[in-house]
Amino acid sequence: MHTDFAAGPVAALDIGGTKIAGALVDAAGRVLHRAQRPTPARESGETVMRAVEEVLAALAASPLWDAAGAVGIGSAGPVDASRGTVSPVNVPGWRDYPLVERVRRVTGGRAVTLVGDGVAMTAAEHWVGAARGHDNALCLVVSTGVGGGLVLGGRIHPGPTGNAGHIGHVVVDLDGDVCACGARGCVERIASGPHLARRALENGWRPGPDGDVSAAAVAASAHAGDPIALASFERAAQALAAGIAATAALVEIDIAVVGGGVAGAGEVLFAPLRRSLGAYATLSFVRDLTVVPALTGTDAGLLGAAAAATRARDGGAWAASGGGEGARGGS
Structure with a gap:
């Protein structure tokens, strides 16, 4: 007992x-x-x-x-x-x-x-992190994949099977590459760490002497001003912004909290993400949507x-x- x-x-x-x-x-x-x-x-x-x-x-x-x-x-x-x-x-x-x-x-x-x-991750951020005090929020994990969750009306909304808010499989490119899930043009297929790094390599980015081809290595190059690395983060940010804006239009969130390894790139990701969000979140009820880094690590x-x-x-x-x-x- x-x-x-x-x-x-x-x-x-x-x-x-x-x-x-x-x-x-x-x-x-x-x-x-x-x-x-x-x-x-x-x-x-x-x-x-x-x-x-x-x-x-x-x-x-x-x-x-x-x-x-x-x-x-x-x-x-x-x-x-x-x-x-x-x-x-x-x-x-x-x-x-x-x-x-x-x-x-x-x-x-x-x-x-x-x-x-x-x-x-959404529950953590709503409890003690960046979404605390927000009744309507989307929280994202951008890492090897792209996952997410929703807070609606002050409550975590996991959905019947616990997968609601899975923004990684929102389609943002109708003619995009095939995703592991079987669909085309998913946010995850563009913005996840491995796909971000793959895109950089395909466009001519070259790793340093250590041969590291991870998203973290691409981020380091972007911080150093490499234009190909910066463009790869720009494209990932654009996909994330499109998915966040679509979610906001559906359920009227007022904040998007972004965590995961790719978010560790800091302003290399967040600056283009905020710019792109301004282009996609244009309706009056989503214009004030903010994007912030996660706090619970x-x-x-x-x-x-x-x-x-x-x-x-x-x-x-x-x-x-x-x-x-x-x-x-x-x-």
């Missing part, structure tokens, strides 16, 4: 293709205890689950564990929060994997809330998972949004 959890911490998991991070997080968004393991992404599904269990065991070793009555999971997607399953593109051993049920079992029947990583996934668990546990705004109850794993 557990003690009274109302004001206690929650356990949070952030699951990606590189690492599985865990934390105990208090009601103010402070990380009290951490654990982490590499993701054995090319191994079997059960091997990946063992790494999750190791992280949970490390959290359970903390004296704070008994007070943590709920678990939140932010996972690379696609996720299906209504069924409690995950199918991360970069973890092939997990396809329709019953993660909520497995974690519920491992943690002694605790309530488990599952969200995609874009929604987790590498802890976004953990904090967002904790926010989801806290709100579901306390019967707050999260549980009232679509997908909340079905994601709780029958607890």
Whole structure:
């Protein structure tokens, strides 16, 4: 039996293709205890689950564990929060994997809330980051892919399966290249780190002596004034601006928060993004839309998972949004 959890911490998991991070997080968004393991992404599904269990065991070793009555999971997607399953593109051993049920079992029947990583980042930014105090917001993760999530009417809006706000697969180029999702001209196909770097290489950009061809290397060249690198960021910013403006026209957001590795380029990305947004967000009700960098950094996934668990546990705004109850794993 557990003690009274109302004001206690929650356990949070952030699951990606590189690492599985865990934390105990208090009601103010402070990380009290951490654990982490590499993701054995090319191994079997059960091997990946063992790494999750190791992280949970490390959290359970903390004296704070008994007070943590709920678990939140932010996972690379696609996720299906209504069924409690995950199918991360970069973890092939997990396809329709019953993660909520497995974690519920491992943690002694605790309530488990599952969200995609874009929604987790949104929850984190709305809780303790740049979207705090905003009732209508879009939060984006621009990294290896492009994900996102929505705050509508002051509540996180994950949608029935936990994937609402997935701006990376908004089409912004009708005749564009084929995306990994099967569509053409998606924001992700233009603005993600690998595609931004690919475009720079195709247009004649050359890496330095270390041979680094990542988006971070392109950003360094852009900061040094390389015109091809700058043009690659301009094109990525244009795609992001088109997707943000389309979202604003649909649901009337007033702020877009941009995080992820590509956003680490700073003004090399944000200056053209703001310019392009001025060209696309022209209607009277979206003209005042602002774009700002995310504040929660590498802890976004953990904090967002904790926010989801806290709100579901306390019967707050999260549980009232679509997908909340079905994601709780029958607890």
